[in-house]
Amino acid sequence: MLALSRSAVASRFIAANIGALLFAAVACLLARNWVKDLGGLVTLPGAIMIVASIAIIPGYLNVFLLLSLLAYRQPKLRLAAGMPAVSVLIAAYNEEDNLSETFRGLAAQDYPAEVEIVVVDDGSSDGTLRCLRSLQQPGLHVISIPHQGKAAALNAGLEAVSHRVLVTIDADTFLHPQALRRIVARLLQSPDCAAVAGTVLAKNSRESRFTRLQEWDYFLGIGAVKRQQSMYRGTLVAQGAFSAFRTGVVRAARGWPNRIGEDIVLTWALLGEGYHVIHEPTAIAFTRVPHTFRGFFRQRQRWARGMIEALRNHFHNVFRRRHFASFFVALDLLFPPLDLVFTLGFIPGVVLACLGYFYLAGAMTLLVLPLTALIVLVMLRYQKSVFDLMGLKIRRNLLGFLAYFFVYQLIVSPICVIGYSRELLNLERRW
Numbered sequence: 001m002l003a004l005s006r007s008a009v010a011s012r013f014i015a016a017n018i019g020a021l022l023f024a025a026v027a028c029l030l031a032r033n034w035v036k037d038l039g040g041l042v043t044l045p046g047a048i049m050i051v052a053s054i055a056i057i058p059g060y061l062n063v064f065l066l067l068s069l070l071a072y073r074q075p076k077l078r079l080a081a082g083m084p085a086v087s088v089l090i091a092a093y094n095e096e097d098n099l100s101e102t103f104r105g106l107a108a109q110d111y112p113a114e115v116e117i118v119v120v121d122d123g124s125s126d127g128t129l130r131c132l133r134s135l136q137q138p139g140l141h142v143i144s145i146p147h148q149g150k151a152a153a154l155n156a157g158l159e160a161v162s163h164r165v166l167v168t169i170d171a172d173t174f175l176h177p178q179a180l181r182r183i184v185a186r187l188l189q190s191p192d193c194a195a196v197a198g199t200v201l202a203k204n205s206r207e208s209r210f211t212r213l214q215e216w217d218y219f220l221g222i223g224a225v226k227r228q229q230s231m232y233r234g235t236l237v238a239q240g241a242f243s244a245f246r247t248g249v250v251r252a253a254r255g256w257p258n259r260i261g262e263d264i265v266l267t268w269a270l271l272g273e274g275y276h277v278i279h280e281p282t283a284i285a286f287t288r289v290p291h292t293f294r295g296f297f298r299q300r301q302r303w304a305r306g307m308i309e310a311l312r313n314h315f316h317n318v319f320r321r322r323h324f325a326s327f328f329v330a331l332d333l334l335f336p337p338l339d340l341v342f343t344l345g346f347i348p349g350v351v352l353a354c355l356g357y358f359y360l361a362g363a364m365t366l367l368v369l370p371l372t373a374l375i376v377l378v379m380l381r382y383q384k385s386v387f388d389l390m391g392l393k394i395r396r397n398l399l400g401f402l403a404y405f406f407v408y409q410l411i412v413s414p415i416c417v418i419g420y421s422r423e424l425l426n427l428e429r430r431w
Helices: 006-030 032-042 044-070 099-107 128-134 150-160 179-188 209-231 247-252 262-272 293-319 324-332 335-354 368-390 398-406 408-424
Strands: 086-092 115-122 140-145 165-169 173-175 193-202 242-246 276-287
Touching (some): 006 044, 006 324, 044 209, 044 335, 044 368, 086 099, 086 150, 086 179, 099 128, 140 150, 150 247, 165 179, 165 247, 179 193, 179 276, 193 209, 193 262, 209 276, 209 293, 209 368, 209 398, 242 247, 247 262, 262 293, 276 368, 335 408, 368 398, 398 408
Parallel strands (some): 086 165, 115 140
Antiparallel strands (some): 165 242, 193 242
């Protein structure tokens, strides 16, 4: 069986949505007194908007995610002996310190066919180009261009690749030995898919407190969303850090657009053409994550801007397709106002709750925590099975986990609001 039938996918989708809507209906009934009390302070429409944004809608989204994960089924991956030649594309800018580790991972790949590696140096000012030219890697082709940004570098490499299957990785990404084989196998096994997003985890999780926190976001949060979207064949981001594509399809889409979120916008362009995009949990790569707040701020703001770019450029094309990806695209319209209300309403509400005033943060908002805990438990079970299969071990990181569970959203939502605002106001891009 190559894939779940559309009817089976639709049944899971409908069941998860019904369960989530029932939860939201019960939550609305329970929240009546809260809305009434809050309405005396901020007007009734304002109270409805706040309660919906910090309790009802997040509850619906969490239940939908939880039920989707519980119903998650991935067609068995078939690792056939006859695999096609593959092109690996890397855009590099000032990556002298990371390239040796990246190529060590590439050299260790358990891939039974030719691997062409095309690296585009995007006008680096350090020793990146010298390092690349000193490497003795079979199948390596180095291209040097003036500094124009990641999209331009990827497109220069796209013109040069030779094979019908293309895998992108970042220049600081280390691949598990079976990563290429597994991600390409999933792509070949899914004829209606244009791309497969691999699993990207934090490589430098012991570098700082911020990397310890992000380890759990990549491992649980991002992983959960990708599994959910993949089951419905609507993964919204085939991330540049590690994804596989059909080369001809990417060329037909004219490659990566000159956007701050080029991988997000390209993925939506493919979805808008009617292709599916999925995720392969066992194709694992480890990438460097920002180790300072400043770096984290810039990255997450960039991701938020990328989502707005995708909405601007491809919302109508994806939505008119009326496939499951359309639903997730529609959900993305909710996140800017949800993050805004969370930042301006719930975060001050937490401060007020500490002072004994439970107008905004109370028992109803705490209902989200046990839902999140259930999602974490389900994901831990899934991820442990993947790690056992791949010969990996889950690192102990209790403090990072607690920070992720209780504090992470308080940090991320304000950053996203800034990112949304900068993109809507068309302010200067900063990578």
